[in-house]
Amino acid sequence: MTIRDLIPILDAKVLCGEERLDEEVCTACGSDLxxxxxxxxxxxCVLITGLTNVHVMRTAEMLDIHCVIFARGxxxxxxxxxxxxxxxxxxLATEHTNYTTCGLLYQAGIKGSASRTGA
Amino acid sequence: MANNLFVDSYDVASGAFQTAGDASASIKRKLKQLGIDAVTLRRVAVASYEAELNLIIHSNGGNLIMEMSPEEVLLISKDVGPGIPDISKALEEGYSTASEEARDLGFGAGMGLPNMKRNADTFDIESQVGEGTTIKMGFTIKR
Known part of the structure; x- marks a missing residue:
């Protein structure tokens, strides 16, 4: 599945990063923490969050996350x-809540990050 | 280390939430330019960001130092206090003394030190209350 495939599933809007839309998505993580x-x-991994501060992007950069989805509008x-x-x-931005966004993606076959980072 | 290819040091000020991540982003970009493998790069970036956040949230200010040799990346976080009274407690997941400000930004969940330890191949922490804390983390580069 690619980032582009997530758009209709979530009725999402693309706010930036069109050039990344054909990249593959394997797992997802939903958290405001x-x-x-x-x-x-x-x-x-795609990150689903309702937290809108610049640290979300910094965190994504450190983890090589190429797609962030802002939930609940x-x-x-x-x-x-x-x-x-x-x-x-x-x-991407969607009107769905964090929970629903995660549920829709899980239903579409994207599983969670099962284990911890690190060696 | 006499054999270092690269040494870099960044000042990290106490409470500098606005610029949090600048040092780590810079370290990550430089290591990427130096051709380090993606897996090691991510481990260093995560540990570096956690260390940088800890300096901002908990310390009275300090430095983040990155040294790269052909075999490994060494990341050193060195601060000027206040020191950690109980290191074993601080290494427990979920134990946190972070401020409300840090928590509002999405941090301070008590995962920082355990996450650094998990991402690094070697992890050494020394702390003296009233003096400061030094953390040394080594990351073996995959070839």
Missing amino acids: MSDVLAFVKEK KIPGDEILEEAKEIGIAV
Whole structure:
């Protein structure tokens, strides 16, 4: 599945990062707590969050996350989108809640990051 | 290390939430340019970001130092206090003394030190209350 395939599943809008839409997605992580994201995320992961601050993009950059989905109708500010563009992250926004967004993606076959990061 | 290809040091100020991640992003970009493998790069980036956040959230200020040799990346976090009274407690997952400000930003869940330890191949922490904390993390580069 690619980032582009997620758009109709979530009725999502693409806020930036069109050039990344054909990249593969293997797992997903849903959290507003970046501490936990840093501890659990695996490769080719999309991040689902309702937290809209610049640290979301910084966390995504560290973990090589190429797609961030803002749930429950949250639209990040320009500063955050500029940061995303600079790093090269596709940003989607959906009206669904975190829970529903995760459920829809899971139903579509995207599983969670099962184990912790690290060696 | 006499054989270092690259040494880099960053000042990290206490409470500098606005610029949190700048040092780690810079370290990550430099290591990428130096051709380090993607898996090691991610481990270093995560540990570096956790260390940088800890300096901002908990310390009175400090430095993040990255040294790269052909075999490994060494990441050193060194601060000027206040020191950790109980290191074994601080290494427990979920134990946190972070401020509300840190928590509002999505951090301070008590995962920082355990996550650094898990991502690094070698992990050494020394702390003296009233003096400061030094953390040394080694990452073996895959060839």
